[in-house]
Amino acid sequence: MPLKLLLQLSWRNLWRHRRRNGIMVLAIALAVTGVMLMNTLMRGMAAEMREAAIDNLTGHIKVIHPGYMADPGIGRGFEPEQGWEQALADVPVAGWAQRVRVPAVIMSERETRGVQLVGVDPAQETISFLGSLSVDGEALSGAEDRRIIVGATLAEQLETSVGRRLVIMTQGADGLNREAGYRIAGTYDADSNALEKVFVFTGAQTVARLLESPAVTEVSLRLESDDDIPLALAELGAVFEDLDVKAWQDLEPQVASMVLVADFGLYIMYFVIMGALVFGLVNALVTAVMERVRELGMLRALGMRPRSVVAQVVVESTLVMTAGVVAGLALAVVCYLPFSGGIDLSAFSETMQMMGVRNIFTPRLEVADMVIVFVLSLVLGVLASLYPARRAVKVTPLDAMRR
Amino acid sequence: MAAADIAQAPPVAAPAATGSVGIGLHMRVAWRNLWRNRRRTWLTASGIAFSIFLCVVFMSFQLGSYDGMIDTATGMMSGHMQVQHEDYFDDPKVANRIVAGSELLRELEEAPGVVAAAPRVEGFALVSVGERSFGGLVMGVDPVREPEVSALSKQIVEGEYLPRTDSAYVGKALATNLGLKIGDEIFVMGSALEGGVAAALFTVDGLFDTGQVELDRSIMQVPLSAVQSAFDLGDSVHRIVLMAENANDATAIAQGLAPTLPDEARVLDWDKLLPELRQMIQMDAVSGLIIYVLLLAIVTLSVANSFTMTVFERTREFGMLIAIGMRPGGIVAMIVIEALCMWAVGTAIGAAISYSLMIGLGAVGVPIAGLEDMAGQFMMPERIHPEVSFFTLGTAPVVLLVGTLVAGLIPALRVRRLKPVEALREEE
Numbered sequence A: 001m002p003l004k005l006l007l008q009l010s011w012r013n014l015w016r017h018r019r020r021n022g023i024m025v026l027a028i029a030l031a032v033t034g035v036m037l038m039n040t041l042m043r044g045m046a047a048e049m050r051e052a053a054i055d056n057l058t059g060h061i062k063v064i065h066p067g068y069m070a071d072p073g074i075g076r077g078f079e080p081e082q083g084w085e086q087a088l089a090d091v092p093v094a095g096w097a098q099r100v101r102v103p104a105v106i107m108s109e110r111e112t113r114g115v116q117l118v119g120v121d122p123a124q125e126t127i128s129f130l131g132s133l134s135v136d137g138e139a140l141s142g143a144e145d146r147r148i149i150v151g152a153t154l155a156e157q158l159e160t161s162v163g164r165r166l167v168i169m170t171q172g173a174d175g176l177n178r179e180a181g182y183r184i185a186g187t188y189d190a191d192s193n194a195l196e197k198v199f200v201f202t203g204a205q206t207v208a209r210l211l212e213s214p215a216v217t218e219v220s221l222r223l224e225s226d227d228d229i230p231l232a233l234a235e236l237g238a239v240f241e242d243l244d245v246k247a248w249q250d251l252e253p254q255v256a257s258m259v260l261v262a263d264f265g266l267y268i269m270y271f272v273i274m275g276a277l278v279f280g281l282v283n284a285l286v287t288a289v290m291e292r293v294r295e296l297g298m299l300r301a302l303g304m305r306p307r308s309v310v311a312q313v314v315v316e317s318t319l320v321m322t323a324g325v326v327a328g329l330a331l332a333v334v335c336y337l338p339f340s341g342g343i344d345l346s347a348f349s350e351t352m353q354m355m356g357v358r359n360i361f362t363p364r365l366e367v368a369d370m371v372i373v374f375v376l377s378l379v380l381g382v383l384a385s386l387y388p389a390r391r392a393v394k395v396t397p398l399d400a401m402r403r
Numbered sequence B: 001m002a003a004a005d006i007a008q009a010p011p012v013a014a015p016a017a018t019g020s021v022g023i024g025l026h027m028r029v030a031w032r033n034l035w036r037n038r039r040r041t042w043l044t045a046s047g048i049a050f051s052i053f054l055c056v057v058f059m060s061f062q063l064g065s066y067d068g069m070i071d072t073a074t075g076m077m078s079g080h081m082q083v084q085h086e087d088y089f090d091d092p093k094v095a096n097r098i099v100a101g102s103e104l105l106r107e108l109e110e111a112p113g114v115v116a117a118a119p120r121v122e123g124f125a126l127v128s129v130g131e132r133s134f135g136g137l138v139m140g141v142d143p144v145r146e147p148e149v150s151a152l153s154k155q156i157v158e159g160e161y162l163p164r165t166d167s168a169y170v171g172k173a174l175a176t177n178l179g180l181k182i183g184d185e186i187f188v189m190g191s192a193l194e195g196g197v198a199a200a201l202f203t204v205d206g207l208f209d210t211g212q213v214e215l216d217r218s219i220m221q222v223p224l225s226a227v228q229s230a231f232d233l234g235d236s237v238h239r240i241v242l243m244a245e246n247a248n249d250a251t252a253i254a255q256g257l258a259p260t261l262p263d264e265a266r267v268l269d270w271d272k273l274l275p276e277l278r279q280m281i282q283m284d285a286v287s288g289l290i291i292y293v294l295l296l297a298i299v300t301l302s303v304a305n306s307f308t309m310t311v312f313e314r315t316r317e318f319g320m321l322i323a324i325g326m327r328p329g330g331i332v333a334m335i336v337i338e339a340l341c342m343w344a345v346g347t348a349i350g351a352a353i354s355y356s357l358m359i360g361l362g363a364v365g366v367p368i369a370g371l372e373d374m375a376g377q378f379m380m381p382e383r384i385h386p387e388v389s390f391f392t393l394g395t396a397p398v399v400l401l402v403g404t405l406v407a408g409l410i411p412a413l414r415v416r417r418l419k420p421v422e423a424l425r426e427e428e
Helices: A003-016 A018-058 A084-088 A122-127 A152-157 A193-198 A204-211 A226-239 A253-291 A293-301 A306-339 A346-354 A367-394 A397-402 B002-007 B020-078 B101-110 B172-178 B213-218 B224-230 B247-260 B275-313 B315-323 B328-364 B372-377 B390-417 B420-425
Strands: A061-064 A093-107 A112-120 A134-137 A148-151 A165-171 A177-189 A199-203 A218-223 A244-247 B081-085 B114-129 B132-141 B156-159 B167-171 B185-191 B197-208 B219-223 B239-244 B265-269
Touching (some): A018 A218, A093 A122, A093 A204, A112 B114, A112 B132, A148 A152, A148 A193, A253 A293, A253 A306, A253 A367, A253 B020, B197 B224, B247 B265, B315 B328, B315 B420
Parallel strands (some): A148 A177
Antiparallel strands (some): A093 A218, A134 A177, A148 A199, B156 B197, B167 B219
16 A cells, blocks of 8 residues: 555544644653653753762873772872874864872861862863852962962851962972962962862962972863764873873762663653553544444455554554654643743752752753653553554454444 | 433333442443453553553652652761751861860750760871872761761771771771871871961771772761861861761751751751752652653553443444433443452552562662663662652552543543434434
């Protein structure tokens, strides 16, 4: 039977029962919209956690000493060779930064706190949150800047302010304590108070002078795209042979597992909700077949092939499914657009900060996920029609005449 | 109304008497009608069973995991409630203290609803061994009372928990970094109450390992009195950690305690101590709610569809019933009872499977495998015990009962507009 005729027949059959098929389309649309909107939230959450993790001095890839994670300190530093970055000539790199990061104790006249002292070259830090910070006072001017910038929350806890001095105490490579006073150039406001309490920045050369060591503790690299990570890992591995070259997924396993959960979440939600829907769809299709026993018998008597009968049921099911999915996806897009700029979630701020997400939350509607939902639905539509189609084939002209 | 209608409806069984028999008859007719189309009934009932099963299982696990999360999170450090100086939570500095510590502790131990109480003083200090040093939080605790309010003492991997007045209980990560072993001396130096230098010498007698390196590296516990004297604190404390029988009672107990406290002190329940925990639970509950609403709405639609088809197919039958005197209201009632029976069949199946599964799993708990990373960060316990309660088991069936009744009623109401003559002419 020509496809066009088949489509025409199925189409007309569907319109014979508007109410019933309308309810099915509505149910499918509702399910698809719900699944897609939940998915945009999960995707948005995962993407923000990932962005925040990469921004928070991790980058896409980091080179560290193998012992640094267990025992952070300048004792686990290294000196990258000049021009190492040329090894990455064929990888699109957004930027890289060399840093000295060591645990330190910071003291004001009144209070003492534990922090991470980070020596940076501000010109390189466009790749981290440091590059886009709003600083009250002055930002660091260069790697040789001898002032520090501290988080606004930390400054409050230390009861100090811009222009005052703080004493920083940390260990040199020999394990002996070093101590020096620094003037506060500015205080910064980060998305998370936790960041503000932890990181104290100063020029890389200033830290080198304090520690009496030219070594750095990390080289952080930001790429243009996640897809280049394996290539960059391989090439950096060849340059930094004795060091650990790690991707952000290894450095932030909690965030990586959250991104994975978002990937699985789509399938779980889809199958849970569509599972409930399939019962209704099969029900409607079987009813449609049983109502048409006479008609189907007649068609068979006139010479319609069993194959065509099956095809007709499958096409009907697929048409209902397609209508529902298209309506559902369209509705999801309509619901999503007003929020695509971001949702203010300050009411949930503590959780958001804990999970590394900012107060303005941006949901993400991924085209790839819409395609997955569409394709899965077509497959499900065909699967749901198998049993009704079998019933339809079983109808013989004789059955039909007996009715 | 039912009895009167049925009395005039003869097709299935003759009413033996009026009154109570009416409903019985209605039920019987509806039940038989339901099984006239077995396939459809089974499909619709399976849909109901499926969604009840999913909702019950998800809700039990969700609520069960909250209780586990709350117990794990509060049991680690914070306890169910804390009494603190009113400014200490926002500004944890040494001076924000409760002066008459031991007196208040005695009162709180006697307070109604409080199962355990333990005092703490805290100060940030530089911890040095030889020439190496590290900044960390030095926590002065009562070695006897502390284990009743926090799990840290149970995470011991070596040595003993604070056996002497100069003992230190140190994280394994910190010990490794400083090259410490049991019996070594450590020197602690920080800012005392009036800006002076607080200094004290301790001997490492125990090592702990919580699995969270950051925590292990930044906290050490020593006896309360040693910190009080080093930081010039006298009898002052910073926190008195309280446990209730159950974390859910904390808010009510805290409200009861508030008026009895000295002026500068206030009581915080875990809700306020760990605001991110409550918010995380709320966010999770909202996303769960969306799934349940969707699931139940979709099943309700498919029940509605099933009854639309049923009513449509039986137009002739209904026309006949009306022609021989049955009131449309009686037919509506019959269809609604059919819907009710459909719900009963689906619920019986869904509930039987899900209830037995949840009651079984609720007793033994389910280990979370492969999610240890997440478990640490999101304060998850190692085993989830699904919550078995009227709420988790009953919500889905009750919501669907309403949904099914509405889904049956809407197509049924069309029967009232039925004209018997036209209906009878309808092709079978």
